[in-house]
Amino acid sequence: MKKQINIRLVGITVLAVVATVLGITMVYYSLYQRQVRHDLAICAKLLRDTEYFESVHGDISLIHLSTDMEELRVTWIAADGTVLYDNDVTSDRLTNHLDRPEIQEALAHGYGEIVRRSDTMNENTFYYALLLDNGTILRVANNARSIWSVFLSAFPITALIILCIVALCVALSHLLTKQLLRPIETMARNLDDMDYDAPYKELEPFSQIIKTQHADILSAAKARQDFTANVSHELKTPITAISGYAELLEQGVPQEQQDHFCQEIRKNTDRLLTLVNDILRLSELDRSPREPAFEEFDLYALASECMEGLEFAAGQRQVSLSLEGSACNMRGNRDMVKELIENLVANAIRYNNEGGKVQLRVYVEQRPVLVVRDNGIGIPAADQQRVFERFYRVDKSRSKATGGTGLGLAIVKHIVEIHDAKLILDSAPGVGTTVTVRF
Numbered sequence: 001m002k003k004q005i006n007i008r009l010v011g012i013t014v015l016a017v018v019a020t021v022l023g024i025t026m027v028y029y030s031l032y033q034r035q036v037r038h039d040l041a042i043c044a045k046l047l048r049d050t051e052y053f054e055s056v057h058g059d060i061s062l063i064h065l066s067t068d069m070e071e072l073r074v075t076w077i078a079a080d081g082t083v084l085y086d087n088d089v090t091s092d093r094l095t096n097h098l099d100r101p102e103i104q105e106a107l108a109h110g111y112g113e114i115v116r117r118s119d120t121m122n123e124n125t126f127y128y129a130l131l132l133d134n135g136t137i138l139r140v141a142n143n144a145r146s147i148w149s150v151f152l153s154a155f156p157i158t159a160l161i162i163l164c165i166v167a168l169c170v171a172l173s174h175l176l177t178k179q180l181l182r183p184i185e186t187m188a189r190n191l192d193d194m195d196y197d198a199p200y201k202e203l204e205p206f207s208q209i210i211k212t213q214h215a216d217i218l219s220a221a222k223a224r225q226d227f228t229a230n231v232s233h234e235l236k237t238p239i240t241a242i243s244g245y246a247e248l249l250e251q252g253v254p255q256e257q258q259d260h261f262c263q264e265i266r267k268n269t270d271r272l273l274t275l276v277n278d279i280l281r282l283s284e285l286d287r288s289p290r291e292p293a294f295e296e297f298d299l300y301a302l303a304s305e306c307m308e309g310l311e312f313a314a315g316q317r318q319v320s321l322s323l324e325g326s327a328c329n330m331r332g333n334r335d336m337v338k339e340l341i342e343n344l345v346a347n348a349i350r351y352n353n354e355g356g357k358v359q360l361r362v363y364v365e366q367r368p369v370l371v372v373r374d375n376g377i378g379i380p381a382a383d384q385q386r387v388f389e390r391f392y393r394v395d396k397s398r399s400k401a402t403g404g405t406g407l408g409l410a411i412v413k414h415i416v417e418i419h420d421a422k423l424i425l426d427s428a429p430g431v432g433t434t435v436t437v438r439f
Helices: 002-048 102-109 146-187 201-251 254-287 299-316 334-350 394-401 408-418
Strands: 072-077 083-086 109-116 122-131 137-145 293-298 320-325 328-332 357-365 367-374 422-428 432-438
Touching: 002 109, 002 122, 002 137, 002 146, 102 122, 122 320, 201 254, 293 299, 293 334, 299 320, 299 334, 299 357, 299 367, 328 334, 328 367, 334 357, 334 367, 334 408, 334 432, 357 394, 408 422
Parallel strands: 320 357
Antiparallel strands: 072 083, 072 137, 109 122, 122 137, 293 328, 357 367, 367 432, 422 432
16 A cells, blocks of 8 residues: 555646646746847837838848847848848849738738748747838847757756656655554554544544444454354253263163153154254354345245244144235245245244244235234333344243244344345233234
8 A cells, every 4th residue: 555655646637737848838838939029020120210221222231230139030021022231141032922821911910920940940930010101111030949859858857847846745745655554553453442543534444443343343253152062952851861861761661661761752742853953053144145045926925834834833732823914015035935934923922922823924014024923922111132143032931831932033033134124023021922023
């Protein structure tokens, strides 16, 4: 990053210097041209005021101009374009000048001027023609270097200035880059400090995102650590029970106790299998990098299918099931939504009282809505924010007695997030629980 900043600063400096040199050269050359034209006009008017060009009938040989005027070419032209006098060459060697633009302009407006460019000589010739009172035209001319010639003559000093400025810019950019990045490096070292403010106002959103991500990473690491500890604890309980009952069977016990021990082994094996399946399912939802396949299906028909599959479990708990609603088409992953419904209804059955009721309702309110309501034991307000955490149980004894793993609602939360749905929990102890999913 430092290298890129330095390169860009140097590049900007070079461009700025070159652009400045070109701009100043063009401005000063324009001023220079204007000054040359102004000087030629003054020279022409001064020559006009001499006695040399008063009459065309005078002796041309008597015109003697100063030898200091070698760089200034003076030409006296008759009204018909004939050259009467030229201080550079004899007039008889010059052609008629009536067709020259500056002569035509002088005849029309009293004066005329033009610049003729010579690419081979890298020079420009400035002409100024002045109409005299006697009808003749006095023209003066001077050679001046072209803008390219001026630029080339200034190039060595310009290149030296550019090199000096670039060298200075390299040193300054290195210093400024260090000063600019030092607060950012300090901020990077203080990511753990949530109270540390961003050094620049522009970095506040970035700093907030980094802090949030850092907090999320720490939270995820703690959750993973807690999950590992909870998994170990949850697996240890049925495995210990199975091992203990198996050891007692090996030692030899009466037949009636053998039957009881076999039932306990079977129950703990079922619990262990359910727990492992739920753990694998959560891991699959956590690590799946791809979006699940979505399809169109009838939410009401799927809910009816789930209710039929849970009637036996509800009958064992003496809980009645009911389904309300009508056909409700939605787009989602059918298997996941089925798993969501089964977990919610199974939870409502598990944490219900004998003779209790579980009502499942499906309807459309702009979007598909699923409601699972029971009149069971309910959830205290202090626990309602945590019931969707992994292995969290409100009533641990009841959960284990009924075969709950503490992962069902965590799976529900995952599925809700995958479908970009909204999960609403409303519960009161002794009244019951209502869970609403708005897809």
